[in-house]
Amino acid sequence: MYMQGLANFIDDFLGGLMLISYALVVGSILWSFVILKVTTAEVAAESVLSRSIKVLHIGAVALAASVGTKLVIKGLVLASTLGELPLGAYAGTVQFQAGLLRFFLALGFLWATRKLSESPADPTGWKTTLWLTVPLVISGAWLVHAVGRFEERALLMATTVVHQFAAAVWFGCVAQLLALWRAARKDADALALWPVAIGRFANMGIASVVLLLLTGLPLAWVYIGSWDGLFGTGYGSLVVTKVWLLLVALGFAYLNNRAGRRWRENPGDNTLITKVPYYIEAETFILIGILFIAATLSSQPPSVDIPDRTAQVSEVINMFLPRVPKIHSPSHEALMAGEAGRVAVVDKVPSVAGQEWSDYNHNVAGLFLTGMGIFAMLSYVRRFHWAQYWPLGFIGLSIFLFFRSDAETWPLGPIGFWESTFGNGEVFQHRIATLLAFVLGYMELKARTRPDAKKLQHIFPMLCAFGGILLLTHAHAQFELKSEFLIQSTHTTMGLLAVIMASGRWLELRLVTPDGQSAVEGRIAGFVAILAMFIIGNFLMFYREPLY
Amino acid sequence: MFSPKSFKAGSLAAALTLGTVLAAGDALAHAVVTESSLKEHPIQVNHATKVVLFFNSNVELALSKVFLVSKGDVHQPVDIARGKKPGEVMISVPALTEGDYALKYKVFAADGHLTEDVIRFKVTAQR
Ligand SMILES: [Cu+2]
Numbered sequence: 241m242y243m244q245g246l247a248n249f250i251d252d253f254l255g256g257l258m259l260i261s262y263a264l265v266v267g268s269i270l271w272s273f274v275i276l277k278v279t280t281a282e283v284a285a286e287s288v289l290s291r292s293i294k295v296l297h298i299g300a301v302a303l304a305a306s307v308g309t310k311l312v313i314k315g316l317v318l319a320s321t322l323g324e325l326p327l328g329a330y331a332g333t334v335q336f337q338a339g340l341l342r343f344f345l346a347l348g349f350l351w352a353t354r355k356l357s358e359s360p361a362d363p364t365g366w367k368t369t370l371w372l373t374v375p376l377v378i379s380g381a382w383l384v385h386a387v388g389r390f391e392e393r394a395l396l397m398a399t400t401v402v403h404q405f406a407a408a409v410w411f412g413c414v415a416q417l418l419a420l421w422r423a424a425r426k427d428a429d430a431l432a433l434w435p436v437a438i439g440r441f442a443n444m445g446i447a448s449v450v451l452l453l454l455t456g457l458p459l460a461w462v463y464i465g466s467w468d469g470l471f472g473t474g475y476g477s478l479v480v481t482k483v484w485l486l487l488v489a490l491g492f493a494y495l496n497n498r499a500g501r502r503w504r505e506n507p508g509d510n511t512l513i514t515k516v517p518y519y520i521e522a523e524t525f526i527l528i529g530i531l532f533i534a535a536t537l538s539s540q541p542p543s544v545d546i547p548d549r550t551a552q553v554s555e556v557i558n559m560f561l562p563r564v565p566k567i568h569s570p571s572h573e574a575l576m577a578g579e580a581g582r583v584a585v586v587d588k589v590p591s592v593a594g595q596e597w598s599d600y601n602h603n604v605a606g607l608f609l610t611g612m613g614i615f616a617m618l619s620y621v622r623r624f625h626w627a628q629y630w631p632l633g634f635i636g637l638s639i640f641l642f643f644r645s646d647a648e649t650w651p652l653g654p655i656g657f658w659e660s661t662f663g664n665g666e667v668f669q670h671r672i673a674t675l676l677a678f679v680l681g682y683m684e685l686k687a688r689t690r691p692d693a694k695k696l697q698h699i700f701p702m703l704c705a706f707g708g709i710l711l712l713t714h715a716h717a718q719f720e721l722k723s724e725f726l727i728q729s730t731h732t733t734m735g736l737l738a739v740i741m742a743s744g745r746w747l748e749l750r751l752v753t754p755d756g757q758s759a760v761e762g763r764i765a766g767f768v769a770i771l772a773m774f775i776i777g778n779f780l781m782f783y784r785e786p787l788y
Numbered sequence: 789m790f791s792p793k794s795f796k797a798g799s800l801a802a803a804l805t806l807g808t809v810l811a812a813g814d815a816l817a818h819a820v821v822t823e824s825s826l827k828e829h830p831i832q833v834n835h836a837t838k839v840v841l842f843f844n845s846n847v848e849l850a851l852s853k854v855f856l857v858s859k860g861d862v863h864q865p866v867d868i869a870r871g872k873k874p875g876e877v878m879i880s881v882p883a884l885t886e887g888d889y890a891l892k893y894k895v896f897a898a899d900g901h902l903t904e905d906v907i908r909f910k911v912t913a914q915r
Contacts (some may be wrong), residue, residue, distance in 0.1 A: 314900065321894050321902055322853050329850030335900030388819070388845030388898030390874050539901050541820040545844035585857045585906055586888045 251313050252713050255535035257306040259404070260528060262380070264299025265349055266405065267412010268292060269373050272366060275413070275440045279363045285429035288420070289360035295419045296369075297353040299412070304346035311339050338382035345376045377405050385463075385538050396462065399455045406451035407534065411527045413441055414520060421517040435512055438500040445493055452486075462544070469543030472551035472722070476543045477729050481712070481736045482533045485526050488740065492523040515761065518750035522743040522765075525705050529739040532709045551722045551729075559726050560733070565603035565781045570596045590787045598785045601644050606780025608637040613774025619688075620767065628688050634681025641674045676703070701746040701769075708738030723786035730779055737772040744769030819845045819897035822875075826909050833913050834883045841907075843875040843895065851896035854879050857906075858889050866891075884911045 272292055276284040283289070314335070319325035330336055352369045359365060378401065381387070386396035420437055423430035460470075460479055470476040496519055499511040543550065570593040578591030615630035643651060680703055687696040712735035748766030751759040758766070825840040849870055854877075855863040867880040879891065890908045897903060 317902060318851055318896065321904070322851065326850050329848065333848055333851070333896070333900070334898060339900075383900065385845075385899050390846075538899070541844060545820055545822055585861050585890050585892060586859055586908070588908075 251310065251317050252536065252539065253710075254306050254310040254313060255538065256532035256709070256713060257302065258310060259407075259531045259535050260411070261299050261302035261306055262376070262404070263408035263411040263531065264415055265296060265303055265346075265412070266373060266377060266408035267410070267414075268296035268299055268416055269370060269412075270409050270444070271413045271416040272296070273370065274444055275416075275437050278361070278366045283361055284433055286360050287427050288423065288430050288433055290357065291419055291423045291430065292416060293353055293356050293360055295416055297350070297357070300346050300349035300353055304343060304350065307339055307343045307346060311336060311343065314339075334382050334387060338379050341379050342376065342383075345372060345379065348372050349376075377401060380404055385542065392462070396459070399459055403452060403455035403459060404534075406448040406455065407531065409448045410445060410452070411531060413444060414524055414527060417441065417520050418517075418524060421520070435500065435503050435507075438496060438512060438516065439504065442497045442500055445497075449490065449493075463542035465544040468550050468552060469547075471553045471556050472725070473540075473543040473546060473549070474725050474728050474732075475537060475540040477556075477725075477732050478533050478537050478540065478712075481732050482530055482537070484736055485530045485533070485739065488743075489523055489526045489530065492519045492526070495519050496523075514753075515751060515759075518747055521750060522747045525701075525739060525743040525746060529705070529709055529712065529736075533712050536713050549722050549725070551725055555722075555726060556729050559730055559784070560779060560782070562778070562782050563784065565607060566596065566599045567603065567607075569600040592787065595785045595787050599783065602780050602783035602785075604640060604644075605637060606777050606783065608633050608640070609773060609777030610781050611777070613770055613777050616770045616773065617767070620763075629685065631681045631684035631688060634677050634684065636681075638674050638677035638681065641677060645674065697749050698746070701742040701749070704738050704745065705742035708735045708742060711735030711738060726786050730783060734776050734779060737776050741769045741772035741776075744772065819843045819847055819895050819901065819903045820905065821893075821907065824907060826907065831881060831884060831909065831911050833886055833911055836883045837881050839879040839881050839891065840871060841877045841879065841891075841893075842873070843877060843897070846874060846898035847877060848896040848898065849877070852877075853894045855892045856881060856889060857892050858884075859887055863892065886911055886913055 272278045272289075276289060276292055278284075278289065284292075315325055315327075315330055318330060349369070349372055352365065352372060356362070356365045356369065381397040381401045384397060384400045384404075386393060386400055389396060417437065420430055420434060424434050425431075464470050464473075464476050464479065470480060496516050499509070499516045502509045503512045574593040575591075575597045578589070578593045581587070581589030582591040582594050612630045612633035615627040615633070618624040619627035619630060621627075680700065683696045684700045686693040687700065711731050744765040744767075746765075748758060748762045748769065751762030751765065753759055820843065821841050822844050823842040825838075829837075831837050831839070849868055852868065854866050854868050856866050857863055864882075866882070869878045869880075870876070871878050877895075881891075888908065888910055890906050892904070892906050894902065894904045
């Protein structure tokens with residue numbers, strides 16, 4: 241059980257990492273050809289090329305590692321779920337073979353980047369690398385949903401591959417832009433290329449977005465098929481979340497394009513240097529979120545296949561409606577008494593105490609977050625300077641979670657602390673979450689109140705992004721009942737908000753004027769982050785678990 | 789024993805904020821049953837039957853398992869075979885007495901996802 245939970249989680253997470261490393265590789269290749277013009281006379285400076293090859297190399301290493309690990313982990317998941325692992329059958333699956341092919345292709349890229357780093361401007365080396373990209377992109381077709389389907393199989397596979405390709409170009413190029421910016425701080429050639437690269441990327445970015453929509457819409461049409469399917473299933477709601485994040489990413493892309501245009505009209509305009517790099521950083525957070533959602537999507541049944549398990553839009557809205565938070569918990573005895581019936585496969589009895597216990601946990605946690613949100617907003621007003629101590633709420637929350645999240649274990653239940661922590665995957669993960677809430681509160685408190693602790697500031701948005709991504713990755717509904725989806729719909733929404741919160745706070749920290757004051761855009765972004773936290777708190781505070 | 793409910797409750801909160809729900813889960817994924825013969829042909833008392841399930845995706849039978857669950861959550865593995873149509877899986881259910889049962893399946897879909905799910909059913913005497 242312990243191994244299975246952990247392996248499942250890693251399997252899901254690796255799906256996201258695989259997409260990211262694939263995008264790094266594919267995007268870097270396109271970047272080198274289109275923006276660095278490696279095969280033309282206009283080729284970029286050698287220092288810039290080396291930097292780009294380095295990113296490509298990182299992508300290839302990550303791809304080999306994630307694909308390789310996934311093959312092993314998938315085997316472990318199978319072994320622990322089935323109680324045995326028929327190796328021959330596993331090796332015979334399309335998944336295993338396509339994965340293995342990708343693994344070898346990744347090794348091929350490692351070899352190619354080694355060659356390239358010896359002579360970065362060698363057009364032949366680049367052409368070889370380009371040829372390796374073709375089977376890499378095509379092999380993706382056997383790793384998507386569509387491969388198992390009965391209708392329009394080939395068409396769906398091809399469309400998905402093009403969709404993935406477009407996303408990869410976008411993400412990979414954005415990652416390359418970040419690397420170029422880092423280089424530009426020390427390297428004159430990179431600095432000179434920066435505005436040019438922004439301009440060249442604009443066209444490619446637009447092309448990839450158009451391609452994303454052209455392929456995404458028919459896929460959504462086939463896999464979702466109805467409004468209830470869009471809002472009332474895990475698959476649909478992930479697509480909705482993806483679209484929201486896409487809009488935010490497009491907003492950043494628009495700001496970058498505009499800055500590039502202004503620079504071309506008036507090279508004295510320095511937005512391109514003072515703000516754009518940070519927009520690109522925030523955009524990266526969002527794009528990573530999108531890629532993780534994409535990976536999660538592939539582990540959900542398409543909405544069209546589960547018409548009898550689809551929730552109505554009104555039921556989904558009901559999950560988010562305000563109501564009086566529950567601040568009385570059922571007794572621990574009552575909770576434990578109902579557990580046996582609730583987890584039974586046959587003769588399942590929904591447990592009212594279980595539902596109320598859960599509502600109480602969510603609602604109280606929501607009160608913590610909402611309270612923190614209010615104090616954090618107040619802290620923007622000079623008169624309420626003391627409100628900057630709001631991260632203390634996280635410490636309170638962690639103590640609350642410690643007592644409430646696993647009712648069966650110490651201190652409330654019969655199972656000892658060490659025994660439960662190391663004997664059960666879920667409890668282990670909770671204990672880590674609890675500890676992290678505590679650490680986060682402590683660090684953010686220091687970061688906000690002590691001027692000498694500035695370095696700690698970036699931990700908060702990083703962990704928020706990580707948390708948001710984990711929430712989105714773990715959007716596995718137990719779709720036995722649609723009530724599970726209703727719970728998941730709140731998960732997904734909060735994951736979305738957490739990613740927005742992360743990029744907002746990040747921008748606030750990065751967008752400071754040379755005199756140390758925060759820029760207007762930064763303050764707006766910071767406020768958006770706090771607002772997102774406040775809304776998460778609200779959703780939790782009003783949360784009511786469907787009885788099942 | 790370790791209820792997913794209390795698990796979710798506590799973890800959600802933490803997850804949202806710093807989101808560290810490395811949530812172990814009943815990783816359910818992609819192959820779902822779109823149709824089953826149980827609806828039209830309920831199982832009769834003391835009568836071994838073949839139950840036919842239709843999945844939305846091709847299923848790797850060698851990497852799949854189906855259990856018959858009876859009262860007290862007793863799990864008993866049952867034989868599965870490929871049906872005639874794509875996505876069709878035949879399950880051999882032994883003769884059963886009256887009562888509540890479930891089929892718990894763990895199947896490996898052609899797209900590489902492992903799905904676990906439960907189908908509940910009743911066996912009643914014909915009147
Ligand atoms: Cu799938």
